[in-house]
Amino acid sequence: MSNKERARRALDAMKELGFSKKEATPVLRSLLKLFDNSWGPIEDECYRALADAILDIRDRPQGPEHGSNCARMVALEEDRHQPSTSLVVHGGPSTSLVVHGGPCDLDSETEAPRMKRPRTNSIDISADHSIDSQLSPSSSATALKRARQMMDQDFQDAAFLREPKPEPDIDDAQNFHDVQVGIISYPFSTSSSGAADPLALHTPSQNQSEISGNKDRPIQYCRTRASSTSFVEPMDSMAKQPQNRESSFDHTAVMHNTKTGSADEYIQRAPCLHTVVASSTMGEVKMSIKCSIDPSKFRMPSLEAVFRVVEDKCLRSYKIIPPKFSIGSLMNDICQCVAQLGNDHTAEYNKQSDSSDNGRNSQKRSMANGAALMESIACMNREGEKYKSAEESLILQTSENGQANSTVAQHLALSHLRCTHGASDISKGEEKARISVVNEFGGEKCPPSFYYMQRNLVSKKAYATISAARICDKDGCADCSGNCLSAPIPCTCARETGGEFAYTPDGLVRTAFIDECVTVNLFPEKHHKFFCKPLERYRNEAPPEPSRGHLVRKFIKECWGKCGCDMQCGNRVVQRGIACNLQVFFTQEGKGWGLRTLDELPKGAFVCEYVGEVVTNKELCERTSQKAQKAMYTYPVDLDADWGSEGVLKDEEALCLDATLFGNVGRFINHRCYDANLVEIPVDVETPDHQYYHLALFTSKKVEAFEELTWDYGIDFHDDNHAGKAFQCLCGSRYCRGRKRQRNRGNAAAK
Numbered sequence: 116m117s118n119k120e121r122a123r124r125a126l127d128a129m130k131e132l133g134f135s136k137k138e139a140t141p142v143l144r145s146l147l148k149l150f151d152n153s154w155g156p157i158e159d160e161c162y163r164a165l166a167d168a169i170l171d172i173r174d175r176p177q178g179p180e181h182g183s184n185c186a187r188m189v190a191l192e193e194d195r196h197q198p199s200t201s202l203v204v205h206g207g208p209s210t211s212l213v214v215h216g217g218p219c220d221l222d223s224e225t226e227a228p229r230m231k232r233p234r235t236n237s238i239d240i241s242a243d244h245s246i247d248s249q250l251s252p253s254s255s256a257t258a259l260k261r262a263r264q265m266m267d268q269d270f271q272d273a274a275f276l277r278e279p280k281p282e283p284d285i286d287d288a289q290n291f292h293d294v295q296v297g298i299i300s301y302p303f304s305t306s307s308s309g310a311a312d313p314l315a316l317h318t319p320s321q322n323q324s325e326i327s328g329n330k331d332r333p334i335q336y337c338r339t340r341a342s343s344t345s346f347v348e349p350m351d352s353m354a355k356q357p358q359n360r361e362s363s364f365d366h367t368a369v370m371h372n373t374k375t376g377s378a379d380e381y382i383q384r385a386p387c388l389h390t391v392v393a394s395s396t397m398g399e400v401k402m403s404i405k406c407s408i409d410p411s412k413f414r415m416p417s418l419e420a421v422f423r424v425v426e427d428k429c430l431r432s433y434k435i436i437p438p439k440f441s442i443g444s445l446m447n448d449i450c451q452c453v454a455q456l457g458n459d460h461t462a463e464y465n466k467q468s469d470s471s472d473n474g475r476n477s478q479k480r481s482m483a484n485g486a487a488l489m490e491s492i493a494c495m496n497r498e499g500e501k502y503k504s505a506e507e508s509l510i511l512q513t514s515e516n517g518q519a520n521s522t523v524a525q526h527l528a529l530s531h532l533r534c535t536h537g538a539s540d541i542s543k544g545e546e547k548a549r550i551s552v553v554n555e556f557g558g559e560k561c562p563p564s565f566y567y568m569q570r571n572l573v574s575k576k577a578y579a580t581i582s583a584a585r586i587c588d589k590d591g592c593a594d595c596s597g598n599c600l601s602a603p604i605p606c607t608c609a610r611e612t613g614g615e616f617a618y619t620p621d622g623l624v625r626t627a628f629i630d631e632c633v634t635v636n637l638f639p640e641k642h643h644k645f646f647c648k649p650l651e652r653y654r655n656e657a658p659p660e661p662s663r664g665h666l667v668r669k670f671i672k673e674c675w676g677k678c679g680c681d682m683q684c685g686n687r688v689v690q691r692g693i694a695c696n697l698q699v700f701f702t703q704e705g706k707g708w709g710l711r712t713l714d715e716l717p718k719g720a721f722v723c724e725y726v727g728e729v730v731t732n733k734e735l736c737e738r739t740s741q742k743a744q745k746a747m748y749t750y751p752v753d754l755d756a757d758w759g760s761e762g763v764l765k766d767e768e769a770l771c772l773d774a775t776l777f778g779n780v781g782r783f784i785n786h787r788c789y790d791a792n793l794v795e796i797p798v799d800v801e802t803p804d805h806q807y808y809h810l811a812l813f814t815s816k817k818v819e820a821f822e823e824l825t826w827d828y829g830i831d832f833h834d835d836n837h838a839g840k841a842f843q844c845l846c847g848s849r850y851c852r853g854r855k856r857q858r859n860r861g862n863a864a865a866k
């Protein structure tokens with residue numbers, strides 16, 4: 116066959132894979148040059164080397180500062196306009212998962228680098244195995260070998276640290292799927308020496324490494340020059356496999372430098388893992404783990420499911436508090452969870468997420484997928500001190516009674532708090548699903564800044580201690596396992612709801628329960644009200660005024676830390692966080708910003724919590740009296756579902772939520788009189804008593820996609836004295852209490 120014909124065939128093959136002739140031709144030329152005009156390596160395995168090389172070129176950052184000597188270890192990023200963390204996972208004989216983020220992402224100027232759980236929209240789980248599907252496991256192994264023969268200038272200055280286990284030979288590859296998990300971060304400066312320095316380097320004995328690929332390319336192979344490549348391995352593995360030693364190494368140094376945790380723990384927990392840590396001249400670091408899985412039973416779980424299960428594991432095992440937390444263990448867990456979930460075909464894990472789904476159908480998924488619950492954090496600004504920066508206020512102190520956890524607060528301050536928010540995701544990745552912001556009427560692009568928090572913060576004065584010690588055994592279901600909802604007899608956690616769980620197996624609140632909660636709001640007079648003592652405060656004046664009464668509300672008790680069930684238990688809905696697709700939008704009625712659902716929601720669906728700072732009623736009063744005149748919108752909510760039930764209500768027990776400065780998406784939910792589509796339900800998670808609880812908002816009826824989500828604040832618009840709450844109601848409900856009031860006022864004026 117002539118060279119021309121061969122070239123035509125190669126370009127046709129690339130076209131089928133979606134690469135244009137224009138893109139493929141120069142790469143083909145270079146490869147021919149590289150292989151001394153030998154077509155064999157190019158034509159092998161359906162032109163795998165050519166496809167890989169095209170993708171390599173695509174991945175190369177553009178611009179003068181990214182010369183050809185800059186290494187780029189990950190392939191295409193689907194959406195460069197997304198914030199800096201994104202995930203790509205591929206199925207096929209070799210499965211790879213890559214997390215990358217940081218300053219090398221093109222639009223990262225306004226975003227601090229972070230590596231964290233992925234948002235739904237930034238997870239690209241490719242069902243398209245177009246290249247890979249044409250490759251057998253054995254051909255992957257061959258391709259690996261060939262790719263290793265290729266010299267990639269890009270990685271000439273990269274440093275690689277790896278556990279020198281032998282590459283699977285062809286037989287192995289035929290029998291096992293490799294699941295490879297990788298993380299790339301950009302912690303270093305971009306100088307080549309700076310990139311390599313923090314890692315313990317040793318004389319290289321092998322000059323290439325395997326780099327996982329992107330959605331179009333299950334595996335990408337890159338090489339480094341021998342002169343700058345290093346390999347290290349953990350002690351144990353060296354001892355066990357002396358024949359495989361390829362270099363001297365200093366595992367301790369590596370573990371310290373790469374912060375991957377204890378070697379012993381790592382090896383014990385991952386005896387069969389193949390790990391790779393690599394850094395490049397661009398300051399990128401990649402860590403990857405490969406583990407072997409029996410392909411006969413394995414089906415790729417969704418990446419979201421894997422991450423949620425891993426995070427749940429982290430919460431229980433490490434409580435997510437450094438320094439116990441180790442990335443090494445985390446990556447090990449990821450691999451194990453991939454294997455575990457991949458072999459569990461009864462669960463919904465195996466369903467691949469659709470990247471465009473962005474959380475849709477997640478109501479259904481929420482039962483199967485767990486999300487980590489972060490312990491509520493106690494922290495507050497110093498008494499008498501105004502807020503400094505919010506991050507500062509978070510790490511200021513621990514409280515007198517030991518409620519505050521400064522370590523966690525610092526952790527939060529560093530990784531979770533950002534004052535500004537973007538229109539692409541107001542939660543800045545805190546929530547599982549992206550929460551976009553739109554203003555269809557022009558004007559402000561974003562709501563005024565606040566600190567997005569997924570969980571409540573507890574002020575120093577508020578009595579909301581969250582500790583395992585406060586939970587008696589009788590408050591949890593220690594003997595349960597798995598999913599409490601599937602047990603023949605409801606466990607003790609259903610006691611609060613009359614011996615029947617509030618949730619259905621679909622993760623919805625039972626209709627009867629919802630209806631009861633709505634009725635309490637609709638007909639408050641018919642329901643028992645607490646009139647708390649001593650008198651409560653609405654303004655910062657002494658003495659406080661007589662209580663106006665608080666509705667007795669029905670609580671839900673969710674399973675928690677001292678329960679034996681797992682995170683996927685059906686009695687853990689609120690703690691798994693937002694599971695539906697929400698959007699903050701500018702309302703046209705003049706209510707300011709509002710919240711709407713992008714999906715149709717059934718009745719009883721959990722939408723979100725109302726998150727804020729847990730402050731005492733007195734503190735709130737002090738705050739509102741300072742701000743009331745200025746604030747256009749106010750964000751306080753009483754946690755009054757149990758006020759007065761135990762006789763005298765102490766100041767520190769009368770708690771409220773203030774979402775003015777710290778809050779979640781719940782702070783955008785506007786009020787609607789009587790026929791709102793959400794209802795608030797107090798939910799006990801970490802505490803057995805009713806003083807502190809989560810204020811969860813569930814749909815009280817079916818809600819259409821794009822409908823505004825509203826909630827009856829329970830405002831008495833006739834009460835002029837209720838500071839911080841009165842506004843001219845624009846809810847539009849035919850039952851509007853505020854409108855009636857305006858009408859009455861108008862009539863009075865006319866008279």
Ligand SMILES: C[S@@+](CC[C@H](N)C(=O)[O-])C[C@H]1O[C@@H](n2cnc3c(N)ncnc32)[C@H](O)[C@@H]1O
Nearest residue numbers: 706707708748749782783784785786844845846
């Ligand atoms: C919790 S915030 C809701 C979000 C708020 N709209 C915003 O733009 O941030 C409550 C404030 O929104 C406004 N608001 C909520 N519901 C309203 C309604 N039905 N009519 C008029 N204003 C409303 C009031 O100013 C109220 O203090």
